[in-house]
Amino acid sequence: MKCIQCGTDNTLKDRTEHLGSCKNCQHRFAFEPTQMPAVKVTDPMFAKAIADLSANNSLFYTPKQLLYFLDRRLRSKASMSKAGLIFLYFFVTGFFSLLIGGFLSDSLNFSLIPWVAIVVSTLYVYLLYRSSRAVRATAKQRRASAESLIVVGVIILVAGIIISITIESFLFCAFSIVLGMMTIYLGRLQNRQSEFSQEFLIGQSDLAEWLMRWQDINGSIAQLLPPPNEQATPITISPEISTYSFDRLVVCDTAAIAQLLIANNFHFENNCAILSITGYPQSIFDTTMQMLRRNPDLKVYVFHDCSPRGVGLIHRLSNSERWFQNSNVLMIDVGLLPRQIRAAQGMFIQSSAESAQAAKQLSDEVRNSLSTADLQWLEAGNFVELESFSPQRLIQVLNRGIAGTQELGSGESDGFLLIGDRGYAYTDSFG
Amino acid sequence: MDKVAQLLRSAEPPQIVGCWGYGDDSTLEVLSALLDATCPPILDVALLDVRLSASRFFTDREQADAWATVAEERLILGRDAFGRVPLYWTQVEQVIWFASRSQVLLPLLQERSISIEALYGYSCFSYVPTPLTPVQGIGAIAAGTEMSWTRDEQTMCISSPQSSRSFEWREADTLLVDESDAIAQLQTLLKDAIDRETSDLGDEPVGVLLSGGLDSSIVAALLVQAGVKVRAYSLDFGGAGASEYLYAEQVARSLNIPLVKVDASPQRIRNALISTVQALDLPFGDGVTVPLFLLSEAASRDTRVIFNGEGGDQLFAGWTNKPVIAASVYQTHHPTEEESFTHQYLHTFHRLWGYEALVYDPMAYARVKDLQAQDWLQDAIDPAFTTSLLSRLRRASLMLKGAQNIHPRATALGWAHGLKVRSLFCDMPLAQWTFGLSGALCLHGSCEKYILKRAVEGWLPPEVVWRQKRGMGVPxxxxxxxxxxxxxxxxxxxxxxxxxxxxxxxxxxxxxxxxxxxxxxxxxxxxxxxxxxxxxxxxxxxxxxxxxxxxxxxxxxxxxxxxxxxxxxxxxxxx
Known part of the structure; x- marks a missing residue:
């Protein structure tokens, strides 16, 4: 492992001899991967993750975004493509069939190679099936496993029939057909799931411990945001400033996302107010709302998770006295919606009974605004958090949402904020 | 020559070039060499008083934008507060050389080296902040400032320069809050300003650089009201970027004036790049420079005088003030809570401030890292002259973005085509009046330039007056x-x-x-x-x-x- 301070490569022996410090500069290592049981993290990897997530230390991020980011990095190391899985099947089956089958055939004077191949194939199919159901694997990995099951099933079916004719064994043919058909069935069953819910490889408590260790050795991480302070300690804003208003408002469904946008100067770049549905920042909430009410042409952008709470956010704003009840203010949904998740791949979908319950309790008005497929998706307990995206991606998406609706809403062809998108818009979508 | 050598060149584009101090015979030879042979020097060892104006070229005291005067053994170089005409100087032994174009002074330098401080300023603001120039050894007179030197007959030496502010933008003691009064006063001020700008015009047509935004449209409307023959020029960026041309067309139609569409395609911009750089004299890094060069070029085929709408945003709280207001509201919830007004204002330039370690060569970075970009803002944002936020922002905008960037570059681009450049919003009575406006009359809720819109809403189509606009979007x-x-x-x-x-x-x-x-x-x-x-x-x-x-x-x-x-x-x- 390389020292992040001087770049010297330290072997395990070096690290052990120097009591966990660099042999060159004595800088302590925060992590010792050989002593980490499940997930192994190295100092350079952690440092790179922090730098990448913050776009070279230019953006603030939440601890949960770091959790998602590390999780993605750690998973991607262990993932294998569909082609890789099929190649592995050929290799494993061929190798063990020839090795074990060949050895036993010599001893028994009877060719066991096809039968060993069937046994090895059965085991491989079982492992693939497990992989396609593993909630701690990436959706991409699970999809690759499911698709590989179908291909492997076809291979077993075709090869089994050919071999059974060659060795003139009805029993082998029957086994091959049953295994092949079953494998194809399982593959199709898993593949029919348009999305795969996932679990974190690392727990929040693990990350908290890592961060404590890291910051103890390397100093605090400037771009890591603390938990949002949701205490309503009133702050006086100069009346001179509160006389004015904002061009627009962004309402988030969590204080963490509102805090993230403020920290990254989104309000400055877009002349907008940023509030969360929970009232964050509580200390200036009332003043900000007063300022917003001074703008008769206010546009409200609603930025939310793909969850029952998120999809109902506009409904809550429209029916809350504290927000925009009896107001004609234009509200634009720029948050995550089930149809976007279903259309996209590689999203970190989670699932919980609480979310399923919340989806079933959505008001009729919200339910009517969703398609049947969207409702089914939510009622299955699925949800996707905005924090699963990097701060850079979230800001890009929100920028694009605002720019797009500026054009649509005003009927102008101004499109000032869109300047520069031509030919460079490939990152600006949740997809 | 033991006393004074002075020289004035009165060609078009106009220039001041001169020297003052204790030199020898070679000084005049050098001076002549700095100028074209076709332009005979005007020598006057007794008294010099040269005054240059963006809108009238050589002018009298009241309308001067830059001046060089000698009186009582003193040389004074000065610029007006709007900063429309630049003035540079350098010292060679006991002679002060001065010129309205910095490049004229370059041959006087023994070595031409880049000023790292100026480079850093440029990277932060997209212009070189005064009193720096990008060349080591050449200084710039700041707008609203006079710089003076005295000479000692005994020692035959000249003193170190003394700099003093000749004008300060300051807030009025009492602020105007009544909307009706403000509208009436503003309408009168605008008409008076246009009268002053057109008083010397005969029947000759003038050009208006019409972006389709509020400010240039007001200028066009007032000119038409004043009975001046107006021809408008507007940019066409082709398919890319924001289409402002349609708004310009709408204004021209409503005022019944001819509109010339100027092709600003990327190929034309590329072809005009070198000419623009030469015209600008100093580096100006905003994207509007070449398009404005093309506009001036087109206008110069029909007229000798152009009007622009530059300066309206600075006076009436255009949209650029809004980010600072938003930052003030959220200041206590930002992780860098201690971020000062100065830092917030620096952010509004959106250039490379804060990226020093990533953009500079290691050797340059070693010289840049201890520089403070805030130092170049201090005079402009000095709260001693203003109480309210919008007045403070107005003063800052006039002294920084206006006087150091927008106006000098507009003059340079117009002069390159022999055009007199006139800016309605560079009218001193009008500008000073805005410092007596209450903030709510400028930024009304989220409506920027509110009082200006109210004052002119009868002169222009409502969709031109009330639409939101965010500057010229060059793609x-x-x-x-x-x-x-x-x-x-x-x-x-x-x-x-x-x-x-x-x-x-x-x-x-x-x-x-x-x-x-x-x-x-x-x-x-x-x-x-x-x-x-x-x-x-x-x-x-x-x-x-x-x-x-x-x-x-x-x-x-x-x-x-x-x-x-x-x-x-x-x-x-x-x-």
């Missing part, structure tokens, strides 16, 4: 990623940047790949690239460092030799 990023893609490999070639030892050699690639950080994305990429291009072009022009393939062995270790679509695909794949 730089789109052009950089398409039409100029291969040119970037030449203009900002790694080998060239490496040889200059100012910027990181791979800076252009880092910008387009988004490696400078998340804030430099989208249109900011084009703005930063353009700023770098203009600097490089200025270097090549001013310091005679050829900027073409023949001068440097251009390297290929950059992405710009790839077809843009291949590079985009590669970036997508890397993601």
């Amino acid at each position: 730089l990023t789109a052009w950089c990623f398409n039409e100029w893609w291969h040119d970037l490999g030449d203009w900002l070639n790694p080998n060239r940047l490496r040889a200059e030892q100012l910027w990181q050699p791979d800076l252009a690639a880092h910008v387009v790949e988004g490696k400078l950080g998340a804030a430099i994305a989208g249109r900011r990429m084009g703005e930063v690239l353009w700023m770098l291009i203009m600097w490089e072009m200025w270097m090549a022009n001013a310091l005679h460092q050829p900027c073409d393939r023949s001068a440097h062995r251009l390297s290929w270790n950059h992405p710009f030799w790839l077809p843009p679509w291949v590079w985009k695909y590669r970036q997508k794949w890397k993601e």
Whole structure:
């Protein structure tokens, strides 16, 4: 492992001899991967993750975004493509069939190679099936496993029939057909799931411990945001400033996302107010709302998770006295919606009974605004958090949402904020 | 020659070039050499009083934008508060040399070297802040300032320069809050201002640089009301970017004036790049410079006087004030809570402040890292002269973005085509009146320039008056990623940047790949690239460092030799 301070490569022996410090500069290592049981993290990897997530230390991020980011990095190391899985099947089956089958055939004077191949194939199919159901694997990995099951099933079916004719064994043919058909069935069953819910490889408590260790050795991480302070300690804003208003408002469904946008100067770049549905920042909430009410042409952008709470956010704003009840203010949904998740791949979908319950309790008005497929998706307990995206991606998406609706809403062809998108818009979508 | 040598050149475009102090016979020879032989020097060893105006060329005391005067053994170089005409100086032994174009003074320098401080200022603001110039040894007189030297007959030496503010923008003691009064007063002030600007015009037609925005439309409307023959000029960016032309067309139609569409395609911009850099004299890194050059060029075919709408945003709280207000509201919830007003204001420039370690060559960085960009803002944001936030922002905008960037570049681009440049909003009574306005009359809720809109709503179509506008959107990023893609490999070639030892050699690639950080994305990429291009072009022009393939062995270790679509695909794949 390389020292992040001087770049010297330290072997395990070096690290052990120097009591966990660099042999060159004595800088302590925060992590010792050989002593980490499940997930192994190295100092350079952690440092790179922090730098990448913050776009070279230019953006603030939440601890949960770091959790998602590390999780993605750690998973991607262990993932294998569909082609890789099929190649592995050929290799494993061929190798063990020839090795074990060949050895036993010599001893028994009877060719066991096809039968060993069937046994090895059965085991491989079982492992693939497990992989396609593993909630701690990436959706991409699970999809690759499911698709590989179908291909492997076809291979077993075709090869089994050919071999059974060659060795003139009805029993082998029957086994091959049953295994092949079953494998194809399982593959199709898993593949029919348009999305795969996932679990974190690392727990929040693990990350908290890592961060404590890291910051103890390397100093605090400037771009890591603390938990949002949701205490309503009133702050006086100069009346001179509160006389004015904002061009627009962004309402988030969590204080963490509102805090993230403020920290990254989104309000400055877009002349907008940023509030969360929970009232964050509580200390200036009332003043900000007063300022917003001074703008008769206010546009409200609603930025939310793909969850029952998120999809109902506009409904809550429209029916809350504290927000925009009896107001004609234009509200634009720029948050995550089930149809976007279903259309996209590689999203970190989670699932919980609480979310399923919340989806079933959505008001009729919200339910009517969703398609049947969207409702089914939510009622299955699925949800996707905005924090699963990097701060850079979230800001890009929100920028694009605002720019797009500026054009649509005003009927102008101004499109000032869109300047520069031509030919460079490939990152600006949740997809 | 033991006393004074002075010289005035009165050609078009107008220039002040002169010297003062204790020299010898060779001083006059040098002076003559600085000028064209066709322009005979005017020598007056007794008294010099030269006054230059952006709108009238050589002028009297009241209308002067820059002046050089000698009286009672003192040389005074000064500029008015709007900063429309620049003035530079350098000292060679006991002689002060001065000129209204910095490049005139370059031959006097023994060595032409870049001022790192000026480079840093340029990278922060996209203009070189006064009193710096990008060339070591040449100073600039700041707007609203007089600089003076005295001479000692005994020792035959000249003193160190003394600088003093000749004018301060300051808030009125009592603020006007009544909307009706303000509207009536403003209408009168605008009409008076246009009368002053048109009083010397006969039947000759004038040009208006019409963007389709509020300010230039007001200028056109007032000129028409004053009975002046007006011809409007507007930019056409083709398919890319914001289409302002339609609004300009609407204004022209409503005022019944002819409108000339000026092609500002990326190819024309590329072709006019060198001419613009030469016209500007100093590097100005905003994307509007070449389009404005093209507008002036087109106007010069029909007229000798052009009007622009520059300065309206500064006086009446245009949209650029809004970010600072939003930042003030959220200041206590920002992780860098201690961020001062100065820092917030610095953010509004959106250039390379804060990216020093990523953009400079290590040697340049070692000299830059201890510089404070805030120092160049202090006078402008000094709260001693203003109480309210909007007045403070107005003073800052006038002294920084207006006097150091917008107005001097507008003058330079007009003068390059022999045009007298007139700006309605550079009218002193009008400008001073705005310092007596209450903030709510300027920024009414979220409506910027409210009182100006109310005052002119009867003169222009409502959709022109009340629409939201955010400056002239030159589609730089789109052009950089398409039409100029291969040119970037030449203009900002790694080998060239490496040889200059100012910027990181791979800076252009880092910008387009988004490696400078998340804030430099989208249109900011084009703005930063353009700023770098203009600097490089200025270097090549001013310091005679050829900027073409023949001068440097251009390297290929950059992405710009790839077809843009291949590079985009590669970036997508890397993601």
